[in-house]
Amino acid sequence: MAGGEVVSTEILERPEQKEADTGPDMFHYVRKDKIAESAVMGTYVIALCGETFPVTKAAKPGAPVCPKCKEIYDSWRE
Numbered sequence: 001m002a003g004g005e006v007v008s009t010e011i012l013e014r015p016e017q018k019e020a021d022t023g024p025d026m027f028h029y030v031r032k033d034k035i036a037e038s039a040v041m042g043t044y045v046i047a048l049c050g051e052t053f054p055v056t057k058a059a060k061p062g063a064p065v066c067p068k069c070k071e072i073y074d075s076w077r078e
Contacts, residue, residue, distance in 0.1 A: 027059040029069040048072040 028047030030038075038045045038055035046052050049068035059065075 026066055027063050028053075028066045029073045030055070 028049060028051055030045040030047050034043075034045045035055050037043055042054050044052045044054055047066065047069055049066050049072065051066070
Protein backbone atom coordinates (compact mmCIF):
# COMPACT_ATOMS: atom_id res chain seq x y z
CA MET A 1 0.00 0.00 0.00
CA ALA A 2 1.25 3.46 -0.85
CA GLY A 3 -0.56 6.41 0.69
CA GLY A 4 -3.67 4.34 1.39
CA GLU A 5 -3.90 3.06 -2.21
CA VAL A 6 -3.28 -0.49 -3.36
CA VAL A 7 -0.42 -0.63 -5.87
CA SER A 8 -0.24 -3.51 -8.32
CA THR A 9 2.68 -4.67 -10.41
CA GLU A 10 0.45 -6.86 -12.56
CA ILE A 11 1.15 -6.59 -16.29
CA LEU A 12 -1.85 -6.41 -18.56
CA GLU A 13 -1.25 -7.82 -22.02
CA ARG A 14 -2.95 -6.40 -25.06
CA PRO A 15 -3.12 -8.52 -28.20
CA GLU A 16 -1.62 -6.92 -31.30
CA GLN A 17 -4.26 -5.85 -33.77
CA LYS A 18 -3.57 -6.66 -37.38
CA GLU A 19 -4.54 -3.92 -39.86
CA ALA A 20 -5.76 -6.26 -42.56
CA ASP A 21 -5.61 -9.94 -43.33
CA THR A 22 -3.11 -9.62 -46.19
CA GLY A 23 0.18 -10.02 -44.37
CA PRO A 24 2.82 -7.45 -43.48
CA ASP A 25 3.22 -4.24 -45.47
CA MET A 26 0.44 -4.97 -47.95
CA PHE A 27 -1.31 -1.80 -49.00
CA HIS A 28 -4.89 -1.37 -50.18
CA TYR A 29 -6.68 1.10 -52.41
CA VAL A 30 -9.14 3.29 -50.48
CA ARG A 31 -11.07 6.51 -51.21
CA LYS A 32 -8.60 9.39 -51.18
CA ASP A 33 -10.93 11.68 -49.21
CA LYS A 34 -11.11 9.16 -46.35
CA ILE A 35 -7.35 8.67 -45.85
CA ALA A 36 -6.62 11.89 -43.91
CA GLU A 37 -9.77 11.53 -41.82
CA SER A 38 -8.80 7.99 -40.84
CA ALA A 39 -5.20 8.94 -40.06
CA VAL A 40 -6.27 11.85 -37.82
CA MET A 41 -9.49 10.54 -36.26
CA GLY A 42 -8.73 6.82 -36.26
CA THR A 43 -11.89 5.99 -38.19
CA TYR A 44 -11.95 2.88 -40.34
CA VAL A 45 -11.75 2.96 -44.13
CA ILE A 46 -13.09 0.36 -46.54
CA ALA A 47 -10.67 -0.82 -49.23
CA LEU A 48 -11.81 -1.79 -52.72
CA CYS A 49 -11.40 -5.45 -51.74
CA GLY A 50 -13.73 -5.02 -48.74
CA GLU A 51 -11.12 -4.98 -45.96
CA THR A 52 -11.81 -2.45 -43.19
CA PHE A 53 -9.01 -0.92 -41.12
CA PRO A 54 -7.70 2.39 -39.75
CA VAL A 55 -5.02 4.13 -41.83
CA THR A 56 -1.80 3.95 -39.83
CA LYS A 57 0.93 4.49 -42.43
CA ALA A 58 1.45 5.81 -45.93
CA ALA A 59 2.31 3.53 -48.84
CA LYS A 60 5.80 3.87 -50.19
CA PRO A 61 6.53 3.74 -53.94
CA GLY A 62 7.03 0.14 -54.97
CA ALA A 63 5.28 -1.25 -51.86
CA PRO A 64 3.23 -4.41 -52.45
CA VAL A 65 -0.44 -3.77 -53.18
CA CYS A 66 -3.34 -6.06 -52.36
CA PRO A 67 -3.89 -8.10 -55.55
CA LYS A 68 -7.68 -7.94 -55.22
CA CYS A 69 -7.66 -4.12 -54.81
CA LYS A 70 -5.31 -3.77 -57.79
CA GLU A 71 -7.51 -5.97 -59.97
CA ILE A 72 -10.62 -3.92 -59.13
CA TYR A 73 -8.80 -0.59 -59.60
CA ASP A 74 -7.33 -1.65 -62.95
CA SER A 75 -10.75 -2.79 -64.21
CA TRP A 76 -12.16 0.70 -63.50
CA ARG A 77 -9.35 2.39 -65.43
CA GLU A 78 -10.01 0.39 -68.63
